[in-house]
Amino acid sequence: MKRLKDFLGTGFYSGLSPYAPGTAGSLAALLIIFGIIYLEVYLLLLLLMILAILISFWTAPHFEEEYGKDPQRMVIDEWAGQSLTFTAITFTGNIHSDIIILLAGFILFRIFDIIKPFGINKIQNKEGTIGILGDDLLAGLYALMCLKTLIFVWPNLFGMI
Structure with a gap:
C-alpha cells in the first residue's frame, strides 16, 4: 500500500523531480489535462480534479x-489545483488557441501557488490535509478567476474571436 500511495501522491513520480517538484507535478497534470481537452471529454477534467x-x-x-x-514530493494536491484552474473554461477546439489557454492557466496557477497571496499562505499553515490541499485549491480558484478575466478582456489573444 505504501508503494501505491507514493506512486499516486507523487503524481506518477513527477514529484520526485530534484528541481521544482511542484512545477514538475503541475506540468504532469497539464499533460493529462491537454489530453482531456484534445479528446473533448470535459467531464474527465472534473473527474481528474475530484480524484486528485x-x-x-x-x-x-x-x-x-x-x-x-x-x-x-507530494504533488497530487497540485494536480487538484491545476485541474480546478480549467474546470469552468470554454476551450475553442483549435489546438493552437487551446495550448495558449493551457499555458496561461499553468503560469497563473504556478504564480499563485508559489507566491501564496490573498489568504493562500494562511490555508497552507493549517495542519494536515487541509493545509496541504487547501492552498493548491485556492491557488487554482484564483488562477481560474484570472484566466476567465483574461479571456473576457482579451478574447483575441486566446483565439476566442
Missing part, C-alpha cells in the same frame, strides 16, 4: 508521517 482531491486526502497522512509537514 480524494487521493490527496488518502495519501497526505502517509506523506506527512514519512517526509514531514507539507512535503514537496
